[in-house]
Amino acid sequence: MADKKLPFSKSQLEEIIKTYPTPFHIYDEKAIRDNAARFKKAFEWNEGFKEYFAIKATPNPYLMKILREEGFGIDCSSETELELAKRVGMSGDEIMLTSNDTPAEEFKLAKDMGAIINLDDISHIEYLEKNVGVPETICMRYNPGDLKQGNLIIGHPEEAKYGFTHEQIIDGYKILKNKGVKQFGVHTMVASNELDPDYFVETAEVLFNLIAEVAEKAGVRINFANLGGGIGIPYQPEQKAVDLEYVSAGIKKLYEKKIEGNGLAPLKIFFESGRAITGPYGYLVASVLHIKKTYKLFAGLDASMANLMRPGIYGAYHHITVAGKENEPHTVKYDVTGSLCENNDKFAIDRMLPELEPDDIVVIHDTGAHGHAMGFNYNGKLRSGELLQRVNGKIVEIRRPETIEDYFATVDFEGLKDFKV
Numbered sequence: 557m558a559d560k561k562l563p564f565s566k567s568q569l570e571e572i573i574k575t576y577p578t579p580f581h582i583y584d585e586k587a588i589r590d591n592a593a594r595f596k597k598a599f600e601w602n603e604g605f606k607e608y609f610a611i612k613a614t615p616n617p618y619l620m621k622i623l624r625e626e627g628f629g630i631d632c633s634s635e636t637e638l639e640l641a642k643r644v645g646m647s648g649d650e651i652m653l654t655s656n657d658t659p660a661e662e663f664k665l666a667k668d669m670g671a672i673i674n675l676d677d678i679s680h681i682e683y684l685e686k687n688v689g690v691p692e693t694i695c696m697r698y699n700p701g702d703l704k705q706g707n708l709i710i711g712h713p714e715e716a717k718y719g720f721t722h723e724q725i726i727d728g729y730k731i732l733k734n735k736g737v738k739q740f741g742v743h744t745m746v747a748s749n750e751l752d753p754d755y756f757v758e759t760a761e762v763l764f765n766l767i768a769e770v771a772e773k774a775g776v777r778i779n780f781a782n783l784g785g786g787i788g789i790p791y792q793p794e795q796k797a798v799d800l801e802y803v804s805a806g807i808k809k810l811y812e813k814k815i816e817g818n819g820l821a822p823l824k825i826f827f828e829s830g831r832a833i834t835g836p837y838g839y840l841v842a843s844v845l846h847i848k849k850t851y852k853l854f855a856g857l858d859a860s861m862a863n864l865m866r867p868g869i870y871g872a873y874h875h876i877t878v879a880g881k882e883n884e885p886h887t888v889k890y891d892v893t894g895s896l897c898e899n900n901d902k903f904a905i906d907r908m909l910p911e912l913e914p915d916d917i918v919v920i921h922d923t924g925a926h927g928h929a930m931g932f933n934y935n936g937k938l939r940s941g942e943l944l945q946r947v948n949g950k951i952v953e954i955r956r957p958e959t960i961e962d963y964f965a966t967v968d969f970e971g972l973k974d975f976k977v
């Protein structure tokens with residue numbers, strides 16, 4: 557059972573709201589640090605183990621600075637994300653670029669920063685060579701096709717746009733060896749929000765088998781295996797978090813057999829998880845604006861799907877706690893909505909909650925990853941700010957809320973005056 561207790565009391569939230577009005581996302585630094593340390597410890601048997609935080613999940617440089625201090629690298633998939641890494645002061649092999657359909661400028665910036673480039677396609681070898689040159693270290697993304705079942709969110713690997721086929725990747729190592737590459741990596745990611753721990757052990761097995769095959773057929777020794785992201789979190793109270801110690805022990809056993817046993821050690825294990833690192837430790841805090849009773853009962857919040865898109869776009873469950881009413885019985889059924897002119901702007905449908913009234917503080921759980929990051933401006937909605945509860949309990953603003961001026965910053969209103977119609 558996942559713990560859905562809030563790390564803040566109602567009075568603490570009321571105090572915060574005096575300075576930072578709702579809605580906002582708030583992250584719990586201590587919980588994020590504890591979780592990061594636990595992740596690292598689970599794999600301490602593997603020398604060179606590194607988790608590259610998938611920055612797209614929560615692209616906030618303050619959080620990245622904290623995770624970096626915990627020993628994490630950064631996984632980027634765009635030029636902007638590389639720039640964020642730069643502004644945090646990161647460089648070299650603490651950065652991994654796992655992108656696809658990659659523009660030349662992105663490869664160039666990654667190479668200039670000394671980042672590890674993870675190629676998504678065999679045609680990118682030539683493209684990279686032509687545009688920026690081939691670096692000494694390179695990784696390739698493997699799409700195992702029907703050798704591996706995908707999960708619900710990513711679907712069948714054969715249908716996915718990512719990665720090299722089996723044949724292509726073996727050729728890829730041969731080609732890159734001839735081009736003078738010295739350090740090689742292999743990467744795969746065929747799941748998203750997966751809660752079955754065996755899934756990740758099986759993914760490691762697929763890569764370890766490939767590594768042995770590459771050694772034999774291409775004469776290339778692979779130095780690191782990036783097992784990707786996709787570790788799920790228990791959004792629903794009855795779900796169970798992925799047992800990282802179990803995953804690690806399963807991978808270690810395979811490592812001993814297939815890597816050490818075949819003379820292929822040392823091999824560094826990498827992950828590039830986002831959701832599992834920060835997801836459970838962020839909360840969207842909103843206030844009830846209106847209670848509306850028509851054919852159904854609606855609780856309208858001052859937040860909308862512009863602040864948290866997951867329920868609206870994939871019907872994702874996010875647990876909801878009403879501050880101060882934690883112990884009241886859940887006797888009333890609500891659709892909890894935002895104010896977008898979109899009927900799927902609902903945080904929950906038919907959710908049993910304590911009786912709500914305007915100004916109640918509603919806390920939506922598990923928004924620490926793919927929450928604020930997926931925000932948007934449709935309907936002129938402004939993205940909220942982000943707060944961090946420091947380890948000492950202090951609250952700091954790590955991103956201010958957008959203003960109407962931010963929204964219009966890309967429009968030239970001077971030009972509008974001269975614009976003849």
Ligand SMILES: *Cc1c(COP(=O)(O)O)cnc(C)c1O
Nearest residue numbers: 610654785786787828829830831
């Ligand atoms: C999205 C993504 C991740 C992170 O996924 P999570 O579900 O947040 O762990 C990692 N790597 C790649 C290539 C991704 O696209």
